[in-house]
Each structure stands twice: as C-alpha cells, then as structure tokens.
Amino acid sequence: MLTRKACLVAFVVVGISSFALANLPFAPSDAAAAAPVPKIGRCQVFPNNNAWNTNISKYPVRSDSARLVKSISSTGGKTLLHPDFGGGGKYGIPFIVVSPKQKLEPIHYTAYGSESSKGPFPIPPHAPVEGGTGASGDRHVLVVQEGTCHLFELYDAHWRGTRWDAGSGVNWNLKSNKRRPLGWTSADAAGLPILPGLARYGEVHAGAINHALRFTVAATQKGYIFPATHYASSSGNKALPAMGLRLRLKAGYSLARFHGQSLVILKALKAYGMIVADNGSSWYITGASSPKWNDEDLNQLKTVPGSAFEAVNTGPVHH
16 A cells, blocks of 8 residues: 555445445346356355456446546556566465464554554465565455355465564455444455455466456545445646546457457456455556466556546445
C-alpha cells in the first residue's frame, strides 16, 4: 500500500454488508451465463454471486468513462497495460494453502489494528512474503486454510521469531459475501481481498480466468465504489478513479494477434474486467508469483493501450 489517509470518517453500517450482486445496479439475470467459480485448494473463492466472480461484459459504460480512462493514463506517466508478475517467480504476490490443523500464530498490528481482524492466524513462520524476506514494499502475505475455507491476508508483514508483525490484516470467510465495515481498510488500500483478484498460473494454464483482476493506478479520488470500502486519497477531483472502479477491455478490441497466456488474460478482461485496488503504477495488473509464467508471452500485454478500456457502471461513488 503506497498511501493511506491519516484520519477515517465515521460511517454507520446499515443492514447486511456484502460483495453480492445485490450491490450492483443490475440483477443476476442481466449478467452473462455463469462460468465455473474459481477454487483454490478445496475452497471456492467466494460465492457465485460475489462481485469478483461477476461477468460484467453486458454492463453499461459509465457516462464519465472517457474522462476516467484518460486521467489514469495521464497520471504517473503509464499508458499501457503491464503485468506486475513474472520474472521466474520473482514478481507477483505469492500465496499458500495450509491444512485445517495449521498452528495458529499471534498477530501484532503496527498501524491499522483497530480496522484489522483479531489473531491468531494459521500463517506459518515460513509463509512467503511478497518481494521476499528482505523486501521493503507492501510485503503482503496470503494464506488459504482448507477445511475452514478462510483467507488470511496481511499487509507489511514481518515474522519476528514468535509472532507476525503487520500493518493490517483480515480474516476473510470465503463462503460469505460480507465486506469490510464502511471506511475500513484491509490488507489492500481499497478494503478488498487481494487473492481473488490475482491472475493465477493454474487458471491460465487451464485456459480461463473466471474472475476480475486487481490493478493499480497512480492517483485516486477520495471515494470508493462497492465492494471497496476505503479510500486512500484526499483529492476531490472526480476525474480521478475511485477505489473499486471497474474497467473492462472493450468488446471491439481485436485479440487476433495475441496468443498463449496473454490471450487468456485479455479474454478475462473483456468478460470480468479489473478493479482499482490500490495506488501504484497505472495499468499494472497483479498476478500470483510463479516460475511458470512466460515473460515473452506476457510481454504481449504491454502493447495494449489504456484507451482500449472503458469504465463500467457498477454503482455510485461513496465518500
């Protein structure tokens, strides 16, 4: 996470919070035909009607789409799509699957403890850290526990010999659509889970990604669109994207020249799109780290301009 707002505005949460289609402006019958929901280990990654798993290929374009797409490309100096994973496994965010008997470890929060899930978590001391043990970046740690089907995510995580120190962390129930309280962060700036938005090699190898992807932009406004619950900006500029804004690759953008891993990813971006999840380099999509990514293949993505995308209407911006 590159930026956070220092002070949170208090919100009153009314009713049941969810990621579900009930929070989107169209009924499930308006969505495209359902595809197999992603699984990790023996766990389905959120319910079928979860926002991450929603095909938005038929959703209308936002009236301010052109302005938002232009602002993403004009801030940060990036105008082309970029895979933020590969490099023989060096890049990307790692994750592991543990058993129901995994030992629980204490969690000590160093920044956003009041907005984090209480530990202990079944995260082993050897769990891989984003960027490696000596990394100075976001240092995410992601763990899925089979049996319970809970997802545990930490931000700025460091193993201290007897416990995990982390800036923030969330215990996500993969069987539930419940989202974070309004105004609360997660292990990601937008208050979203990270793992469901990663391009994962196993899915690409199987030939289809049936969920939205996570991506970053250089500048955001002070606002969020459900299922995001948190903003990381003080800007009132409505030309900037809000956290949770969803974009998709235009239906008319030809994929004839693409092949392999990149083609699978681009097809997913037409059907499920990508969601603004954090501040970072514009147009950078996130994937899980794996030595099986083919960098030469993934480089095809770097030829896709941001102008090939459009912002989809999935609801209003909340402030």
